[in-house]
Amino acid sequence: MNVFIVNGLGLLIIAGIIYWFWLSKPGAQKAEGETAIDVIVDNGVYDPARIEVPAGKTVTLRFIRKDASPCAAKVVFDDLGVTEELPVGKPHDVMLKIDEPGEYAFTCEMQMYRGVLQVV
Numbered sequence: 001m002n003v004f005i006v007n008g009l010g011l012l013i014i015a016g017i018i019y020w021f022w023l024s025k026p027g028a029q030k031a032e033g034e035t036a037i038d039v040i041v042d043n044g045v046y047d048p049a050r051i052e053v054p055a056g057k058t059v060t061l062r063f064i065r066k067d068a069s070p071c072a073a074k075v076v077f078d079d080l081g082v083t084e085e086l087p088v089g090k091p092h093d094v095m096l097k098i099d100e101p102g103e104y105a106f107t108c109e110m111q112m113y114r115g116v117l118q119v120v
């Protein structure tokens with residue numbers, strides 16, 4: 001009986017390790033359904049900087065700008081023709097619906113902040 005439990009646990013742990021190291025993509029955060037995904041704007045980076053979103057569905061990116069420098073003032077989705085002003089310390093939602101799968105960069109005006117929307 002104990003042997004079975006130990007084996008079961010071992011299998012679970014192995015499955016967990018396989019999932020963690022091979023199946024999950026570190027760094028890419030998924031936006032699902034109606035939920036907004038938070039993007040922190042601070043210290044010259046978007047966090048997360050790589051966001052996976054489903055094609056053909058409206059997704060909400062909630063930009064939370066902590067960096068008060070003018071550099072972070074705008075987020076530009078160049079491929080989409082979208083530019084949004086980001087207020088400091090106040091979450092700002094950007095709703096996007098992209099039909100064509102692919103990678104879409106988003107940056108600040110000077111392209112120092114850089115992120116990628118991965119549409120799948």
Ligand SMILES: [Cu+2]
Nearest residue numbers: 071108110112
């Ligand atoms: Cu900038």
